[in-house]
Amino acid sequence: MRALVAAPSTLLIAALLAAGCAAGPPDAAGTTAPSVAASTAVAAPGTALATGTAGPFSPTDIAWLQLTVAMAERVLPVLDLVPARTTDPAWRRLAAQIETTERANLAVSRRLLGDSGAPATNPHEGHDMPGMIGADELAALRSSTGKAFQRLFAGHLRAHLTQAVRIAGAEQRGGVHPETTALAAAVVRRGTTDLARLDRAGPDGRRAGQAA
Template identity: 45%
Template structure:
């Protein structure tokens, strides 16, 4: 159900608008997408996706860094190291696109409990876990991150507008799909 909510937010952000979007504060001071004019401008789906993927990747990097010290499985350790390198490069691209869109840098998803983005208590619990128990939790969380990333990246393919955002989303679908084949079975 949580996945459906995330996808709905991204799709609704892009539905019913053909004009580009920028970001402006709403009546409560939160940043929301607002129309602007310009070539290759970002639409609300592009902005929502960038603002979701950045904290997802930032949180995942914390978890990936734990694997070097906590896992007993050498394959998971190698997967975590390679994935961390990939996510750091991806995160740089996401942040560059967010800056290009002039979107707010505040994490609008802080405290949200959804698959693919671990909560702070879950990260702390994982950091206190070692060995085979860590490996199971780590693989579960890496799988959830990959699966949610694929779902929301696919929404950008249909509802997004900015060519660089759509290209990065397509790349994420490919890399996450490949990553799922490297994880231990559920």
């Protein structure tokens, strides 16, 4: 099992504690930013919020958007492998549908981060956390084909979707920016549907893609 690493550059919502990011970044004065627990009080009077084009962004909103971007950037190269690694049309269709959703979510997440004024850099670069495919796992996928690839792919995709739904649910409960929480709700809905389709697929893909 890969070791989890602590992200040094973002406030994180409480549900992300298990993802290996327990503390916030140092601020400009060199002190440590509020911990995960502090993010539950981001809407309290006196709490600083970043202002965007559609209202304020809390640290919870920004942390979720940053992690969503990082996770999408990890899963897209995996989805791109599918056409060359399996001839099964059901798996190809499933991957194409999920890729379309991931790219759309990534575009919206990046735009919202821009609106929030958060840094454009990825604070999770190089971190291996639940739901993120690491370099070794990507190499293993690239060296496999057919049913062996499908089994590996299914496992990594399930882990990604499960974590994405989990943290999006936390953003729904703890976020304050309307468009960001709406995106989180969409991630939960679509991710739950995709997980159900993946569960019905089985390890060999014979039933993949039957449910829309």
